[in-house]
Amino acid sequence: MxxxxxxxxxxxxxxxxxxxxxxxxxxxxxxxxxxxxxxxxxxxxxxxxxxxxxxxxxxxxxxxxxxxxxxxxxxxxxxxxxxxxxxxxxxxxxxxxxxxxxAGHAPPRRPFPRSSAADPSLLTALQSLGPTTIGLITDDLGAVLAQNPLSALIHGSFAGRPGLDRNIVWRWFTDQAWRDSVAPPEEQEQTSQAYAADLRLAVGTRAADQASAQFIGRLRAASASFTELWERHEVGLLRPGPKIVLHARTRLELRCAVLPGQEPGQRLVLFRADPGGRTDRALAAIRPAGRPAPQWRSWG
The missing domain is CATH 1.10.260.40 (lambda repressor-like DNA-binding domains)
Known part of the structure:
Protein backbone atom coordinates (compact mmCIF):
# COMPACT_ATOMS: atom_id res chain seq x y z
CA MET A 1 0.00 0.00 0.00
CA ALA A 103 -10.13 19.11 3.35
CA GLY A 104 -9.01 22.73 2.97
CA HIS A 105 -8.55 22.75 -0.80
CA ALA A 106 -10.24 24.69 -3.55
CA PRO A 107 -12.73 22.43 -5.37
CA PRO A 108 -11.52 21.11 -8.73
CA ARG A 109 -12.78 22.89 -11.80
CA ARG A 110 -15.61 21.13 -13.54
CA PRO A 111 -16.70 21.74 -17.10
CA PHE A 112 -20.15 23.29 -17.28
CA PRO A 113 -22.68 21.49 -19.44
CA ARG A 114 -22.87 23.26 -22.80
CA SER A 115 -26.12 23.76 -24.65
CA SER A 116 -26.30 23.64 -28.44
CA ALA A 117 -29.37 25.90 -28.33
CA ALA A 118 -28.91 29.65 -28.24
CA ASP A 119 -29.45 31.40 -24.90
CA PRO A 120 -33.10 32.65 -24.84
CA SER A 121 -32.10 36.01 -23.35
CA LEU A 122 -29.51 36.54 -26.09
CA LEU A 123 -32.04 35.51 -28.74
CA THR A 124 -34.43 38.16 -27.46
CA ALA A 125 -31.69 40.76 -27.73
CA LEU A 126 -30.73 39.56 -31.21
CA GLN A 127 -34.32 39.81 -32.43
CA SER A 128 -34.58 43.38 -31.17
CA LEU A 129 -31.59 44.71 -33.11
CA GLY A 130 -32.08 47.50 -35.61
CA PRO A 131 -31.77 46.94 -39.37
CA THR A 132 -28.17 48.25 -39.52
CA THR A 133 -26.75 46.27 -36.58
CA ILE A 134 -24.88 43.03 -37.26
CA GLY A 135 -25.46 40.38 -34.59
CA LEU A 136 -24.56 36.76 -33.99
CA ILE A 137 -24.62 34.43 -31.01
CA THR A 138 -21.64 32.10 -30.60
CA ASP A 139 -20.43 29.62 -28.04
CA ASP A 140 -16.96 29.86 -26.51
CA LEU A 141 -15.41 27.72 -29.26
CA GLY A 142 -16.79 29.90 -32.06
CA ALA A 143 -19.82 27.88 -33.18
CA VAL A 144 -22.52 30.26 -34.45
CA LEU A 145 -25.79 29.34 -32.75
CA ALA A 146 -27.90 32.12 -34.27
CA GLN A 147 -27.39 35.19 -36.46
CA ASN A 148 -29.54 37.99 -37.79
CA PRO A 149 -30.12 38.56 -41.53
CA LEU A 150 -27.47 41.29 -41.76
CA SER A 151 -24.84 39.01 -40.23
CA ALA A 152 -25.71 36.34 -42.79
CA LEU A 153 -25.24 38.89 -45.59
CA ILE A 154 -21.93 40.20 -44.21
CA HIS A 155 -20.30 37.06 -42.81
CA GLY A 156 -22.14 34.38 -44.75
CA SER A 157 -24.53 31.79 -43.37
CA PHE A 158 -23.16 29.84 -40.40
CA ALA A 159 -26.05 29.04 -38.05
CA GLY A 160 -27.72 25.75 -38.82
CA ARG A 161 -24.82 24.28 -40.75
CA PRO A 162 -23.40 20.92 -39.59
CA GLY A 163 -20.18 20.37 -37.66
CA LEU A 164 -17.32 22.76 -38.28
CA ASP A 165 -19.19 24.53 -41.07
CA ARG A 166 -21.03 26.52 -38.41
CA ASN A 167 -17.82 27.60 -36.64
CA ILE A 168 -16.61 31.11 -37.51
CA VAL A 169 -13.21 30.64 -35.83
CA TRP A 170 -12.58 27.48 -37.84
CA ARG A 171 -13.37 29.29 -41.06
CA TRP A 172 -11.21 32.27 -40.07
CA PHE A 173 -8.11 30.11 -39.73
CA THR A 174 -8.79 27.64 -42.55
CA ASP A 175 -10.33 29.73 -45.36
CA GLN A 176 -7.97 32.53 -46.39
CA ALA A 177 -10.19 33.65 -49.26
CA TRP A 178 -13.14 34.15 -46.93
CA ARG A 179 -10.96 35.90 -44.35
CA ASP A 180 -9.70 38.33 -47.02
CA SER A 181 -13.30 39.02 -48.06
CA VAL A 182 -14.43 40.07 -44.57
CA ALA A 183 -11.33 41.68 -43.03
CA PRO A 184 -8.61 44.01 -44.42
CA PRO A 185 -4.99 42.81 -44.06
CA GLU A 186 -4.21 45.23 -41.21
CA GLU A 187 -7.05 43.75 -39.11
CA GLN A 188 -6.27 40.09 -39.59
CA GLU A 189 -3.29 39.58 -37.27
CA GLN A 190 -5.00 41.24 -34.32
CA THR A 191 -8.19 39.27 -34.87
CA SER A 192 -6.25 36.00 -35.14
CA GLN A 193 -4.46 36.74 -31.87
CA ALA A 194 -7.76 37.57 -30.18
CA TYR A 195 -9.39 34.35 -31.38
CA ALA A 196 -6.46 32.20 -30.20
CA ALA A 197 -6.30 33.89 -26.79
CA ASP A 198 -10.06 33.56 -26.36
CA LEU A 199 -9.89 29.86 -27.20
CA ARG A 200 -7.12 29.38 -24.63
CA LEU A 201 -9.39 30.80 -21.98
CA ALA A 202 -12.33 28.68 -23.15
CA VAL A 203 -10.31 25.46 -23.02
CA GLY A 204 -9.13 26.28 -19.50
CA THR A 205 -12.66 27.06 -18.34
CA ARG A 206 -13.93 23.84 -19.85
CA ALA A 207 -11.15 21.92 -18.02
CA ALA A 208 -9.99 20.62 -21.42
CA ASP A 209 -13.14 18.59 -22.05
CA GLN A 210 -13.37 16.27 -25.03
CA ALA A 211 -15.13 18.78 -27.30
CA SER A 212 -12.57 21.54 -26.79
CA ALA A 213 -9.56 19.21 -26.97
CA GLN A 214 -10.83 17.70 -30.22
CA PHE A 215 -11.54 21.11 -31.74
CA ILE A 216 -8.11 22.50 -30.86
CA GLY A 217 -6.43 19.37 -32.21
CA ARG A 218 -8.21 19.67 -35.54
CA LEU A 219 -7.53 23.40 -35.75
CA ARG A 220 -3.82 22.90 -35.08
CA ALA A 221 -3.64 20.22 -37.74
CA ALA A 222 -5.37 22.45 -40.27
CA SER A 223 -3.68 25.80 -39.61
CA ALA A 224 0.01 26.52 -39.06
CA SER A 225 -0.78 30.14 -38.19
CA PHE A 226 -3.19 29.05 -35.46
CA THR A 227 -0.62 26.59 -34.09
CA GLU A 228 1.98 29.36 -33.85
CA LEU A 229 -0.44 31.60 -31.97
CA TRP A 230 -1.67 28.76 -29.75
CA GLU A 231 1.85 27.97 -28.63
CA ARG A 232 2.31 31.53 -27.38
CA HIS A 233 -0.19 30.65 -24.64
CA GLU A 234 -1.76 34.10 -24.61
CA VAL A 235 -5.09 34.26 -22.77
CA GLY A 236 -7.89 36.79 -23.01
CA LEU A 237 -11.59 37.21 -23.69
CA LEU A 238 -12.81 38.80 -26.88
CA ARG A 239 -13.02 42.51 -26.15
CA PRO A 240 -15.18 45.31 -27.54
CA GLY A 241 -13.64 48.02 -29.67
CA PRO A 242 -13.44 49.53 -33.16
CA LYS A 243 -13.50 47.10 -36.06
CA ILE A 244 -13.11 47.30 -39.83
CA VAL A 245 -15.29 44.80 -41.70
CA LEU A 246 -15.39 44.37 -45.47
CA HIS A 247 -18.43 43.75 -47.62
CA ALA A 248 -18.13 43.71 -51.41
CA ARG A 249 -14.86 45.67 -50.97
CA THR A 250 -16.63 48.36 -48.96
CA ARG A 251 -14.88 49.21 -45.70
CA LEU A 252 -17.37 49.28 -42.84
CA GLU A 253 -16.16 51.15 -39.75
CA LEU A 254 -17.91 49.52 -36.83
CA ARG A 255 -17.87 49.29 -33.08
CA CYS A 256 -17.88 45.79 -31.63
CA ALA A 257 -19.57 44.79 -28.38
CA VAL A 258 -19.57 41.36 -26.70
CA LEU A 259 -22.44 40.56 -24.33
CA PRO A 260 -22.30 37.37 -22.22
CA GLY A 261 -25.41 35.23 -21.81
CA GLN A 262 -26.73 33.04 -19.04
CA GLU A 263 -25.76 29.83 -20.82
CA PRO A 264 -22.09 29.01 -20.07
CA GLY A 265 -19.75 30.31 -22.76
CA GLN A 266 -22.40 31.90 -24.97
CA ARG A 267 -22.22 35.55 -26.03
CA LEU A 268 -23.90 37.97 -28.38
CA VAL A 269 -21.40 39.72 -30.67
CA LEU A 270 -22.64 43.04 -32.05
CA PHE A 271 -21.23 45.32 -34.74
CA ARG A 272 -22.74 48.80 -34.92
CA ALA A 273 -21.99 51.92 -36.94
CA ASP A 274 -22.30 55.52 -35.82
CA PRO A 275 -25.93 56.48 -36.52
CA GLY A 276 -26.34 58.45 -39.73
CA GLY A 277 -22.71 58.03 -40.77
CA ARG A 278 -21.28 56.63 -44.00
CA THR A 279 -21.12 53.05 -42.69
CA ASP A 280 -24.64 53.25 -41.31
CA ARG A 281 -25.91 54.31 -44.72
CA ALA A 282 -23.86 51.58 -46.41
CA LEU A 283 -25.36 48.92 -44.15
CA ALA A 284 -28.87 50.19 -44.89
CA ALA A 285 -28.16 49.85 -48.60
CA ILE A 286 -26.65 46.34 -48.53
CA ARG A 287 -30.03 44.68 -49.17
CA PRO A 288 -31.05 45.62 -52.73
CA ALA A 289 -34.24 47.61 -53.03
CA GLY A 290 -37.26 45.41 -53.61
CA ARG A 291 -35.53 42.28 -52.35
CA PRO A 292 -37.39 40.70 -49.42
CA ALA A 293 -35.53 40.70 -46.14
CA PRO A 294 -34.14 37.29 -45.18
CA GLN A 295 -36.18 35.62 -42.49
CA TRP A 296 -34.56 35.79 -39.06
CA ARG A 297 -33.63 32.30 -38.01
CA SER A 298 -32.29 30.49 -34.98
CA TRP A 299 -31.12 26.90 -34.80
CA GLY A 300 -30.66 24.71 -31.74
Whole structure:
Protein backbone atom coordinates (compact mmCIF):
# COMPACT_ATOMS: atom_id res chain seq x y z
CA MET A 1 0.00 0.00 0.00
CA UNK A 2 1.11 3.58 -0.63
CA UNK A 3 1.57 5.76 2.39
CA UNK A 4 0.80 9.43 1.91
CA UNK A 5 2.86 11.90 3.95
CA UNK A 6 1.13 14.77 5.69
CA UNK A 7 0.52 17.77 3.48
CA UNK A 8 1.25 21.07 5.14
CA UNK A 9 -0.05 23.46 2.50
CA UNK A 10 -3.58 24.76 2.87
CA UNK A 11 -5.30 26.60 0.04
CA UNK A 12 -5.58 30.36 0.74
CA UNK A 13 -8.75 31.25 2.63
CA UNK A 14 -9.65 27.61 3.31
CA UNK A 15 -9.25 25.58 6.47
CA UNK A 16 -9.48 21.86 6.92
CA UNK A 17 -12.52 20.74 8.94
CA UNK A 18 -11.36 17.37 10.29
CA UNK A 19 -14.57 16.35 12.11
CA UNK A 20 -16.80 17.21 9.15
CA UNK A 21 -14.41 15.51 6.71
CA UNK A 22 -14.37 12.33 8.77
CA UNK A 23 -18.15 12.30 9.09
CA UNK A 24 -18.62 12.88 5.36
CA UNK A 25 -16.24 10.05 4.43
CA UNK A 26 -17.93 7.65 6.84
CA UNK A 27 -21.43 8.44 5.65
CA UNK A 28 -20.52 8.14 1.98
CA UNK A 29 -18.72 4.85 2.68
CA UNK A 30 -21.82 3.48 4.40
CA UNK A 31 -24.04 4.19 1.38
CA UNK A 32 -22.01 1.89 -0.89
CA UNK A 33 -22.12 -1.88 -1.15
CA UNK A 34 -19.26 -4.10 -2.34
CA UNK A 35 -21.24 -4.76 -5.52
CA UNK A 36 -21.34 -1.02 -6.24
CA UNK A 37 -17.55 -0.94 -6.54
CA UNK A 38 -16.93 -4.40 -7.98
CA UNK A 39 -15.94 -6.21 -4.78
CA UNK A 40 -17.18 -9.54 -3.47
CA UNK A 41 -19.47 -9.21 -0.46
CA UNK A 42 -18.04 -12.14 1.48
CA UNK A 43 -19.46 -13.48 4.75
CA UNK A 44 -19.85 -12.11 8.29
CA UNK A 45 -20.54 -8.59 7.04
CA UNK A 46 -21.74 -6.63 10.07
CA UNK A 47 -20.80 -3.08 9.06
CA UNK A 48 -23.16 -1.17 6.74
CA UNK A 49 -21.72 -0.36 3.38
CA UNK A 50 -18.02 -0.75 2.65
CA UNK A 51 -15.36 -1.47 5.23
CA UNK A 52 -12.64 1.09 5.83
CA UNK A 53 -10.08 -1.38 4.52
CA UNK A 54 -11.99 -1.65 1.27
CA UNK A 55 -12.07 2.10 0.75
CA UNK A 56 -8.35 2.22 1.47
CA UNK A 57 -7.73 -0.56 -1.04
CA UNK A 58 -9.76 1.20 -3.72
CA UNK A 59 -7.92 4.46 -3.03
CA UNK A 60 -4.42 2.91 -3.00
CA UNK A 61 -3.63 4.08 0.54
CA UNK A 62 -2.95 2.38 3.85
CA UNK A 63 -5.90 1.34 5.98
CA UNK A 64 -4.37 3.19 8.93
CA UNK A 65 -4.14 6.43 6.97
CA UNK A 66 -7.79 6.23 5.90
CA UNK A 67 -8.93 5.29 9.41
CA UNK A 68 -7.23 8.37 10.81
CA UNK A 69 -9.05 10.56 8.27
CA UNK A 70 -12.42 9.18 9.31
CA UNK A 71 -11.55 9.59 12.98
CA UNK A 72 -10.54 13.25 12.45
CA UNK A 73 -6.96 12.48 13.46
CA UNK A 74 -5.26 12.56 10.08
CA UNK A 75 -3.10 15.15 8.34
CA UNK A 76 -4.47 17.31 5.56
CA UNK A 77 -4.87 14.99 2.55
CA UNK A 78 -3.33 16.02 -0.74
CA UNK A 79 -5.29 16.75 -3.88
CA UNK A 80 -4.21 13.38 -5.31
CA UNK A 81 -5.56 11.60 -2.22
CA UNK A 82 -8.87 13.45 -2.47
CA UNK A 83 -9.16 12.57 -6.14
CA UNK A 84 -8.60 8.89 -5.31
CA UNK A 85 -11.18 9.02 -2.52
CA UNK A 86 -13.73 10.68 -4.79
CA UNK A 87 -13.31 7.88 -7.33
CA UNK A 88 -13.40 5.14 -4.72
CA UNK A 89 -16.55 6.50 -3.07
CA UNK A 90 -18.25 7.20 -6.41
CA UNK A 91 -18.83 10.85 -5.49
CA UNK A 92 -20.81 13.16 -7.72
CA UNK A 93 -19.33 16.44 -8.90
CA UNK A 94 -21.04 18.37 -6.11
CA UNK A 95 -19.92 15.84 -3.51
CA UNK A 96 -16.35 15.97 -4.81
CA UNK A 97 -16.31 19.76 -4.49
CA UNK A 98 -17.60 19.44 -0.92
CA UNK A 99 -14.91 16.88 -0.11
CA UNK A 100 -12.17 19.24 -1.30
CA UNK A 101 -13.61 22.14 0.69
CA UNK A 102 -13.75 20.10 3.90
CA ALA A 103 -10.13 19.11 3.35
CA GLY A 104 -9.01 22.73 2.97
CA HIS A 105 -8.55 22.75 -0.80
CA ALA A 106 -10.24 24.69 -3.55
CA PRO A 107 -12.73 22.43 -5.37
CA PRO A 108 -11.52 21.11 -8.73
CA ARG A 109 -12.78 22.89 -11.80
CA ARG A 110 -15.61 21.13 -13.54
CA PRO A 111 -16.70 21.74 -17.10
CA PHE A 112 -20.15 23.29 -17.28
CA PRO A 113 -22.68 21.49 -19.44
CA ARG A 114 -22.87 23.26 -22.80
CA SER A 115 -26.12 23.76 -24.65
CA SER A 116 -26.30 23.64 -28.44
CA ALA A 117 -29.37 25.90 -28.33
CA ALA A 118 -28.91 29.65 -28.24
CA ASP A 119 -29.45 31.40 -24.90
CA PRO A 120 -33.10 32.65 -24.84
CA SER A 121 -32.10 36.01 -23.35
CA LEU A 122 -29.51 36.54 -26.09
CA LEU A 123 -32.04 35.51 -28.74
CA THR A 124 -34.43 38.16 -27.46
CA ALA A 125 -31.69 40.76 -27.73
CA LEU A 126 -30.73 39.56 -31.21
CA GLN A 127 -34.32 39.81 -32.43
CA SER A 128 -34.58 43.38 -31.17
CA LEU A 129 -31.59 44.71 -33.11
CA GLY A 130 -32.08 47.50 -35.61
CA PRO A 131 -31.77 46.94 -39.37
CA THR A 132 -28.17 48.25 -39.52
CA THR A 133 -26.75 46.27 -36.58
CA ILE A 134 -24.88 43.03 -37.26
CA GLY A 135 -25.46 40.38 -34.59
CA LEU A 136 -24.56 36.76 -33.99
CA ILE A 137 -24.62 34.43 -31.01
CA THR A 138 -21.64 32.10 -30.60
CA ASP A 139 -20.43 29.62 -28.04
CA ASP A 140 -16.96 29.86 -26.51
CA LEU A 141 -15.41 27.72 -29.26
CA GLY A 142 -16.79 29.90 -32.06
CA ALA A 143 -19.82 27.88 -33.18
CA VAL A 144 -22.52 30.26 -34.45
CA LEU A 145 -25.79 29.34 -32.75
CA ALA A 146 -27.90 32.12 -34.27
CA GLN A 147 -27.39 35.19 -36.46
CA ASN A 148 -29.54 37.99 -37.79
CA PRO A 149 -30.12 38.56 -41.53
CA LEU A 150 -27.47 41.29 -41.76
CA SER A 151 -24.84 39.01 -40.23
CA ALA A 152 -25.71 36.34 -42.79
CA LEU A 153 -25.24 38.89 -45.59
CA ILE A 154 -21.93 40.20 -44.21
CA HIS A 155 -20.30 37.06 -42.81
CA GLY A 156 -22.14 34.38 -44.75
CA SER A 157 -24.53 31.79 -43.37
CA PHE A 158 -23.16 29.84 -40.40
CA ALA A 159 -26.05 29.04 -38.05
CA GLY A 160 -27.72 25.75 -38.82
CA ARG A 161 -24.82 24.28 -40.75
CA PRO A 162 -23.40 20.92 -39.59
CA GLY A 163 -20.18 20.37 -37.66
CA LEU A 164 -17.32 22.76 -38.28
CA ASP A 165 -19.19 24.53 -41.07
CA ARG A 166 -21.03 26.52 -38.41
CA ASN A 167 -17.82 27.60 -36.64
CA ILE A 168 -16.61 31.11 -37.51
CA VAL A 169 -13.21 30.64 -35.83
CA TRP A 170 -12.58 27.48 -37.84
CA ARG A 171 -13.37 29.29 -41.06
CA TRP A 172 -11.21 32.27 -40.07
CA PHE A 173 -8.11 30.11 -39.73
CA THR A 174 -8.79 27.64 -42.55
CA ASP A 175 -10.33 29.73 -45.36
CA GLN A 176 -7.97 32.53 -46.39
CA ALA A 177 -10.19 33.65 -49.26
CA TRP A 178 -13.14 34.15 -46.93
CA ARG A 179 -10.96 35.90 -44.35
CA ASP A 180 -9.70 38.33 -47.02
CA SER A 181 -13.30 39.02 -48.06
CA VAL A 182 -14.43 40.07 -44.57
CA ALA A 183 -11.33 41.68 -43.03
CA PRO A 184 -8.61 44.01 -44.42
CA PRO A 185 -4.99 42.81 -44.06
CA GLU A 186 -4.21 45.23 -41.21
CA GLU A 187 -7.05 43.75 -39.11
CA GLN A 188 -6.27 40.09 -39.59
CA GLU A 189 -3.29 39.58 -37.27
CA GLN A 190 -5.00 41.24 -34.32
CA THR A 191 -8.19 39.27 -34.87
CA SER A 192 -6.25 36.00 -35.14
CA GLN A 193 -4.46 36.74 -31.87
CA ALA A 194 -7.76 37.57 -30.18
CA TYR A 195 -9.39 34.35 -31.38
CA ALA A 196 -6.46 32.20 -30.20
CA ALA A 197 -6.30 33.89 -26.79
CA ASP A 198 -10.06 33.56 -26.36
CA LEU A 199 -9.89 29.86 -27.20
CA ARG A 200 -7.12 29.38 -24.63
CA LEU A 201 -9.39 30.80 -21.98
CA ALA A 202 -12.33 28.68 -23.15
CA VAL A 203 -10.31 25.46 -23.02
CA GLY A 204 -9.13 26.28 -19.50
CA THR A 205 -12.66 27.06 -18.34
CA ARG A 206 -13.93 23.84 -19.85
CA ALA A 207 -11.15 21.92 -18.02
CA ALA A 208 -9.99 20.62 -21.42
CA ASP A 209 -13.14 18.59 -22.05
CA GLN A 210 -13.37 16.27 -25.03
CA ALA A 211 -15.13 18.78 -27.30
CA SER A 212 -12.57 21.54 -26.79
CA ALA A 213 -9.56 19.21 -26.97
CA GLN A 214 -10.83 17.70 -30.22
CA PHE A 215 -11.54 21.11 -31.74
CA ILE A 216 -8.11 22.50 -30.86
CA GLY A 217 -6.43 19.37 -32.21
CA ARG A 218 -8.21 19.67 -35.54
CA LEU A 219 -7.53 23.40 -35.75
CA ARG A 220 -3.82 22.90 -35.08
CA ALA A 221 -3.64 20.22 -37.74
CA ALA A 222 -5.37 22.45 -40.27
CA SER A 223 -3.68 25.80 -39.61
CA ALA A 224 0.01 26.52 -39.06
CA SER A 225 -0.78 30.14 -38.19
CA PHE A 226 -3.19 29.05 -35.46
CA THR A 227 -0.62 26.59 -34.09
CA GLU A 228 1.98 29.36 -33.85
CA LEU A 229 -0.44 31.60 -31.97
CA TRP A 230 -1.67 28.76 -29.75
CA GLU A 231 1.85 27.97 -28.63
CA ARG A 232 2.31 31.53 -27.38
CA HIS A 233 -0.19 30.65 -24.64
CA GLU A 234 -1.76 34.10 -24.61
CA VAL A 235 -5.09 34.26 -22.77
CA GLY A 236 -7.89 36.79 -23.01
CA LEU A 237 -11.59 37.21 -23.69
CA LEU A 238 -12.81 38.80 -26.88
CA ARG A 239 -13.02 42.51 -26.15
CA PRO A 240 -15.18 45.31 -27.54
CA GLY A 241 -13.64 48.02 -29.67
CA PRO A 242 -13.44 49.53 -33.16
CA LYS A 243 -13.50 47.10 -36.06
CA ILE A 244 -13.11 47.30 -39.83
CA VAL A 245 -15.29 44.80 -41.70
CA LEU A 246 -15.39 44.37 -45.47
CA HIS A 247 -18.43 43.75 -47.62
CA ALA A 248 -18.13 43.71 -51.41
CA ARG A 249 -14.86 45.67 -50.97
CA THR A 250 -16.63 48.36 -48.96
CA ARG A 251 -14.88 49.21 -45.70
CA LEU A 252 -17.37 49.28 -42.84
CA GLU A 253 -16.16 51.15 -39.75
CA LEU A 254 -17.91 49.52 -36.83
CA ARG A 255 -17.87 49.29 -33.08
CA CYS A 256 -17.88 45.79 -31.63
CA ALA A 257 -19.57 44.79 -28.38
CA VAL A 258 -19.57 41.36 -26.70
CA LEU A 259 -22.44 40.56 -24.33
CA PRO A 260 -22.30 37.37 -22.22
CA GLY A 261 -25.41 35.23 -21.81
CA GLN A 262 -26.73 33.04 -19.04
CA GLU A 263 -25.76 29.83 -20.82
CA PRO A 264 -22.09 29.01 -20.07
CA GLY A 265 -19.75 30.31 -22.76
CA GLN A 266 -22.40 31.90 -24.97
CA ARG A 267 -22.22 35.55 -26.03
CA LEU A 268 -23.90 37.97 -28.38
CA VAL A 269 -21.40 39.72 -30.67
CA LEU A 270 -22.64 43.04 -32.05
CA PHE A 271 -21.23 45.32 -34.74
CA ARG A 272 -22.74 48.80 -34.92
CA ALA A 273 -21.99 51.92 -36.94
CA ASP A 274 -22.30 55.52 -35.82
CA PRO A 275 -25.93 56.48 -36.52
CA GLY A 276 -26.34 58.45 -39.73
CA GLY A 277 -22.71 58.03 -40.77
CA ARG A 278 -21.28 56.63 -44.00
CA THR A 279 -21.12 53.05 -42.69
CA ASP A 280 -24.64 53.25 -41.31
CA ARG A 281 -25.91 54.31 -44.72
CA ALA A 282 -23.86 51.58 -46.41
CA LEU A 283 -25.36 48.92 -44.15
CA ALA A 284 -28.87 50.19 -44.89
CA ALA A 285 -28.16 49.85 -48.60
CA ILE A 286 -26.65 46.34 -48.53
CA ARG A 287 -30.03 44.68 -49.17
CA PRO A 288 -31.05 45.62 -52.73
CA ALA A 289 -34.24 47.61 -53.03
CA GLY A 290 -37.26 45.41 -53.61
CA ARG A 291 -35.53 42.28 -52.35
CA PRO A 292 -37.39 40.70 -49.42
CA ALA A 293 -35.53 40.70 -46.14
CA PRO A 294 -34.14 37.29 -45.18
CA GLN A 295 -36.18 35.62 -42.49
CA TRP A 296 -34.56 35.79 -39.06
CA ARG A 297 -33.63 32.30 -38.01
CA SER A 298 -32.29 30.49 -34.98
CA TRP A 299 -31.12 26.90 -34.80
CA GLY A 300 -30.66 24.71 -31.74
Missing amino acids: TRHPPERHVSPGLRMDRPALGDFLRRRRETLTPADVGLAAGRRRRTPGLRREEVAQLSAMSANYYERLEQARGPQPSVSVLSALARALRLTGDETGHLYTL
